[in-house]
Amino acid sequence: MIFALRPSERSGRPTLWIPLVRRIREPFKGLWALPGGPLTHSESLQDAASRNLRETTGLAPNYLEQLYAFGGLHRSPTQRVVSIVYWALVQPTEAALADESENVRWFRADRLGELAFDHNSIVDYALWRLRNKMAYGSIAYHLLGEYFTLAQVREVYQAVLDRELDPANFRRQVKATPEIEETDQYLQGGKHRPPRLYRFTGRPGLDPDNRSTP
Amino acid sequence: MIFALRPSERSGRPTLWIPLVRRIREPFKGLWALPGGPLTHSESLQDAASRNLRETTGLAPNYLEQLYAFGGLHRSPTQRVVSIVYWALVQPTEAALADESENVRWFRADRLGELAFDHNSIVDYALWRLRNKMAYGSIAYHLLGEYFTLAQVREVYQAVLDRELDPANFRRQVKATPEIEETDQYLQGGKHRPPRLYRFTGRPGLDPDNRSTP
């Protein structure tokens, strides 16, 4: 499953969106589902996740991590299925390149209808994990482009954590993390004092896949 | 993989141990490996982990959680294998009941030799996760019995995090967590002031398996 930031229809503020694909056959024909596909013999789990993502949505995420292996007995009514679910964060520029069509569409992550299989609870779990990671790690930056203002970072946190944050205090915290690099650039064009642009210099890497790939 | 607390051979202080099984056929015949086994069609992932654990070691852990799905291409030299690894914490009384034999033995988690397959890196990852969880959540108590002293909790932390902790400060922190309940019991028998016994009243539950089992 893929998370991306898109402006809300009403407020215009950035909110979390995910792409879903419509099922074109039974079971759950017509319902929306998470993109996915089979694992072949010649690819690792992560490679398979990447490939399935690209084939169904055209997306190539820069951040991809294993979420959880779901293997309950009755996930599918027709057969036993074990799904090893990955989740990804994509930057806005990448997200804009996604192939939207009759059967592939973006939805607000917090306003989904009934999905196929157990995909609602998978999304719930992913959202929970995302909020958790956000609270500690420096994961928010993978939802942004290379250069960003501190206000944009704050908007990401506000969108995911769903609460307001004090601009001054938030700025103090972010500036204290060594992975954030100040640039000499300023973002022009707003009708107010132009904010400084920053860069993220850290690496994601926590998973065993990312640590020891021979 | 199973973690349990056992007294170190030399110092007598509690340290982390895990049970391993010896491979009796190729590949890696003769080497030690993590206990495991196949997933059948009629059991969930967690049930399969439980059953395989019981069958190979006789253990019935009270804390069992999914660790990670390992699916690299060359994990086994003979065939493609995807392992969905679970990890468990068992209390000392339970650990003592494990079936030890010629082909099942306990090892100190920080002093393992070369294991079969990629099991060394799996253990490393599990240790890393364990330390992480310990730093935040209240997971240490699943390695202890129902009643314990604060010094025992501290020894668990010291064993896992591998550093000394100030007794007074540690006590202050633990007493601040609401899940720890003071009892009227004291542990007699030491050659010093008898420490008060405490109980853990929290529940583990974070995994999707533990949250939404229908």
Next chain:
DNA sequence: ATTAGTTCTAGTCAATGTGACTATAACTAA
């Protein structure tokens, strides 16, 4: 040119949490 409106940015201050440390309490063993 001046002013109002906006956000950016740098501070202050009180409350809280943490690490290092001291001191006393309560037991056992000699």
Next chain:
DNA sequence: TTAGTTATAGTCACATTGACTAGAACTAAT
């Protein structure tokens, strides 16, 4: 009775955090 040991309470300096104030730097309107 005393020495040895751990349990437990408390102090103090320091860092972190949340709430808040104020000035800086830009745009848009007058």
